[in-house]
Amino acid sequence: MARIGVFIDTLGGSLPSSFQERIASFVQGLPQVVFCHPEVNLTSSQGLSRMARCLEQGGADRLLIIGGSPKLYESSFQKWAHPLPINPYLLTVVNVREQVLWITKDEAEALEKAKGIITKAVRQALASQPIESQSLPLKPEVLVLGGGITGITVAQTLARSGVHVFLLEKGPQLGGRALELQTFYNRPEEVRKWVGEKISELGRTPSITLFTQAELKHLEGHVGRFKAKIRNHRGKEDLLQVSALVVATGYQTEWEKGGIFSHRRIITLSEMERLLSEAKGPSLRYEGKDVGTVTYVLDTANEDIKVDSINAIKQSLQLQASLQCQVTILCKDVKVAADGMERLYRKAREKGVLFFKYEEAPKLSIVNGQIQVDVIDTALIQKKDQWPVSILSDLLIISEAFVPASETESLSRLLRIHLGSRGFLMEDNPQFLRVRSNRRGIFVAGGCRFPQEVSESLTEARAVAEEVLALLSRGEYACDLAVAEVDPKKCAICYTCPRLCPHSAITIEHYAEKNVYALPGREEKWPAAKVDPAACYGCGICVAECPAKAISLRHLTDEQIYAQMNLPER
Ligand SMILES: Cc1cc2nc3c(=O)[nH]c(=O)nc-3n(C[C@H](O)[C@H](O)[C@H](O)COP(=O)(O)OP(=O)(O)OC[C@H]3O[C@@H](n4cnc5c(N)ncnc54)[C@H](O)[C@@H]3O)c2cc1C
Numbered sequence: 001m002a003r004i005g006v007f008i009d010t011l012g013g014s015l016p017s018s019f020q021e022r023i024a025s026f027v028q029g030l031p032q033v034v035f036c037h038p039e040v041n042l043t044s045s046q047g048l049s050r051m052a053r054c055l056e057q058g059g060a061d062r063l064l065i066i067g068g069s070p071k072l073y074e075s076s077f078q079k080w081a082h083p084l085p086i087n088p089y090l091l092t093v094v095n096v097r098e099q100v101l102w103i104t105k106d107e108a109e110a111l112e113k114a115k116g117i118i119t120k121a122v123r124q125a126l127a128s129q130p131i132e133s134q135s136l137p138l139k140p141e142v143l144v145l146g147g148g149i150t151g152i153t154v155a156q157t158l159a160r161s162g163v164h165v166f167l168l169e170k171g172p173q174l175g176g177r178a179l180e181l182q183t184f185y186n187r188p189e190e191v192r193k194w195v196g197e198k199i200s201e202l203g204r205t206p207s208i209t210l211f212t213q214a215e216l217k218h219l220e221g222h223v224g225r226f227k228a229k230i231r232n233h234r235g236k237e238d239l240l241q242v243s244a245l246v247v248a249t250g251y252q253t254e255w256e257k258g259g260i261f262s263h264r265r266i267i268t269l270s271e272m273e274r275l276l277s278e279a280k281g282p283s284l285r286y287e288g289k290d291v292g293t294v295t296y297v298l299d300t301a302n303e304d305i306k307v308d309s310i311n312a313i314k315q316s317l318q319l320q321a322s323l324q325c326q327v328t329i330l331c332k333d334v335k336v337a338a339d340g341m342e343r344l345y346r347k348a349r350e351k352g353v354l355f356f357k358y359e360e361a362p363k364l365s366i367v368n369g370q371i372q373v374d375v376i377d378t379a380l381i382q383k384k385d386q387w388p389v390s391i392l393s394d395l396l397i398i399s400e401a402f403v404p405a406s407e408t409e410s411l412s413r414l415l416r417i418h419l420g421s422r423g424f425l426m427e428d429n430p431q432f433l434r435v436r437s438n439r440r441g442i443f444v445a446g447g448c449r450f451p452q453e454v455s456e457s458l459t460e461a462r463a464v465a466e467e468v469l470a471l472l473s474r475g476e477y478a479c480d481l482a483v484a485e486v487d488p489k490k491c492a493i494c495y496t497c498p499r500l501c502p503h504s505a506i507t508i509e510h511y512a513e514k515n516v517y518a519l520p521g522r523e524e525k526w527p528a529a530k531v532d533p534a535a536c537y538g539c540g541i542c543v544a545e546c547p548a549k550a551i552s553l554r555h556l557t558d559e560q561i562y563a564q565m566n567l568p569e570r
């Protein structure tokens, strides 16, 4: 029979003494309680030491704390580096401060409420079972997919910290989209030179193994033991065993020529970038003629992506200041939410770049070989103040649509990571976990997550590297086995749980081969779904959805819930 040791934490005297005494006499009357001690401050180091001694001497095998919020005790156990004198899953906390006293004026009513909660907690404590933890060795080996600026930076940062990196690039060379840029908007270096230096440094790093013109063909396993099969363009296959995976496969741009957009004087931002890289001055030449006027029409393809604004303002400065062009930028909104962009925007205005805002798409026509743009300028809010503007230009620059890289969808299926509504790879939590995917051990960064400028990609690359290093730093992954588990005898292999698990922690990959369980004392074997404890977050979705009731959470079984509610088991 389980024996419960109870501590009433008076929280430095903030529990009224009469309330505390009545609770103590109620608890002492419960049959399974072997002792009940008041403690002035259980979250202090001395309080915790006394608790450990009492538990040992009092012969209790379950611990019930009556006091404040469970978080309070969790953090003080960590703060004082105090090993809990009992398996953490045998500890139950009743928060009488926030859940009773702070919300109930009448003391008699508060007492009744507290008694009810304590009774349930005692039942819960009696039904609780110890849960062991598991430690998984982690080799410092990581696979990085994508050799753009994000992948290169992740690989270098990890390699500098002693991690062996396998860098996989599907194209013949490293560098990605950054190689198409001529200059940064916020750094003095020339982009190709800067990327080139990074690539040659990477080539000199022995702990980076580079695979170019190669693709990931198959991935199995979970954090700490991913097995990745890769194949190069000659058909040679390699099997890599890595602890974690970083996806940095970037994005691509699309532009459908057609109608007036086929006119040779309408070009894209990328084409303009190439033109500028070849421009020798003093003027810009296009098809053998000087270009005097350039108009950008932004936000036609991507309304909320700032790369266009950044690129256009950067280019306009070069055109206006060094190549004697008059530049006009038409956009729905000037997006300057990037480091140093506000300054650059002001500089562009000072140099004479004209900005107009529009809501209705500008009308384009050809007049004497030039492009005419007609638009209503909506910079002024009052409709009566908004004027039509007509601009004639030698070159019209439009933005391409930023779309996910061609294989993003198949990659998400292969890796079992989520896609966002626009088809880019999705982070687990946009506020807190921006570079973690829904799967433990798989990280996403750079343009594959969302179109972004180089400095943002670099920041994400460093964030990913830190996350990976934090994961690998102890050489092992320690996880509580407070996870879902399948009763193989009940599982009907209906495939509901592997489809629903948000963290892809359940597999039924090789029916009747791998996921076969031998039942103790039984001859026959059962195929069944299998939960990987290191990948499971214990969210309980599979438990709720399994039609055969074959899954349970080890730390919150049906029996424990029924016991808490004092219901007969079903
Ligand atoms: C038109 C345009 C203009 C831009 N202008 C600017 C600017 O002015 N200033 C600025 O700061 N930024 C600008 N950017 C953004 C900048 O180019 C990106 O931020 C940066 O290149 C993103 O780097 P990345 O490594 O995440 O992706 P990418 O550069 O796209 O690299 C991804 C790499 O992954 C590889 N890959 C793809 N799929 C796979 C796969 N399945 N397996 C293996 N490898 C794969 C690709 O071949 C590529 O080499 C611009 C981008 C574009 C497209």
Ligand code: SF4
Binding pocket: 486, 490, 491, 492, 493, 494, 495, 496, 497, 498, 528, 529, 545, 546, 547, 548, 549, 550, 551
């Ligand atoms: S939902 Fe239940 S029955 Fe279906 S595969 Fe998963 S464990 Fe088996």
Ligand code: SF4
Binding pocket: 483, 484, 500, 501, 502, 503, 504, 505, 506, 531, 535, 536, 537, 538, 539, 540, 541, 542, 543
């Ligand atoms: S508890 Fe949640 S994370 Fe764990 S296997 Fe079930 S659905 Fe997946």
